[in-house]
Amino acid sequence: MPSASELKERIEAALPGAEANVEDLTGGGDHFRAEIVSDRFAGLSRIEQHRLVYDVFGGEIGGPIHALSLRTTIPEGQA
Amino acid sequence: MTNEEIRDFIKQAIDENRVMLFMKGTPEQPACGFSMRTSAALNALGVRYAALDILPDPRIREELSGLSNWPTIPQLFVDGELVGGCDIVTEMYESGELAERLGVEQPAEAPEPPTADAPQTAPLGIDNRLS
Numbered sequence: 322m323p324s325a326s327e328l329k330e331r332i333e334a335a336l337p338g339a340e341a342n343v344e345d346l347t348g349g350g351d352h353f354r355a356e357i358v359s360d361r362f363a364g365l366s367r368i369e370q371h372r373l374v375y376d377v378f379g380g381e382i383g384g385p386i387h388a389l390s391l392r393t394t395i396p397e398g399q400a
Numbered sequence: 401m402t403n404e405e406i407r408d409f410i411k412q413a414i415d416e417n418r419v420m421l422f423m424k425g426t427p428e429q430p431a432c433g434f435s436m437r438t439s440a441a442l443n444a445l446g447v448r449y450a451a452l453d454i455l456p457d458p459r460i461r462e463e464l465s466g467l468s469n470w471p472t473i474p475q476l477f478v479d480g481e482l483v484g485g486c487d488i489v490t491e492m493y494e495s496g497e498l499a500e501r502l503g504v505e506q507p508a509e510a511p512e513p514p515t516a517d518a519p520q521t522a523p524l525g526i527d528n529r530l531s
Binding site for chain 1: 434465471472483484485492
């Protein structure tokens, strides 16, 4: 069962320089919310930003990770 | 139905309905909180939309996600294009971008995150012809 800290590590490893805050919404290890700040998101649509993050987990989304709610932002001054 | 027929049906639904929502359950009876919030945002804007329940056949979701390259439900399409799931739609609702994209007025009140009890649904209702 994935943990919030595991998700955070995997996001930050996949998007170097990103800062992720991940919360386990239910405590059950299947519904998470992540707020991610990364300059990798610059110039991308929201869809593309979220896809970058979803791609880290591939088929786990909808499987073991039932839901991963995302808020993606670009660091100040880099939009 | 074959998987191919399901995929064709999904493509057609996206093509033929300017605002097309794939969700769990229906706007009247959403079966998941994320689907509920997404349809509530559309209801709050008073926009007409078609909604399809993906639950009756697991292949609907498989084929949809294969087409859209998007792993989760709900999925909102406008003018044939994927706008996003619950997070993006909610964010766009709150910022007024969703109203702009749909060509409607943002409700005058401060845009509270929509709740489920906005009963004004006007789905074109391509009701589960897949079930």
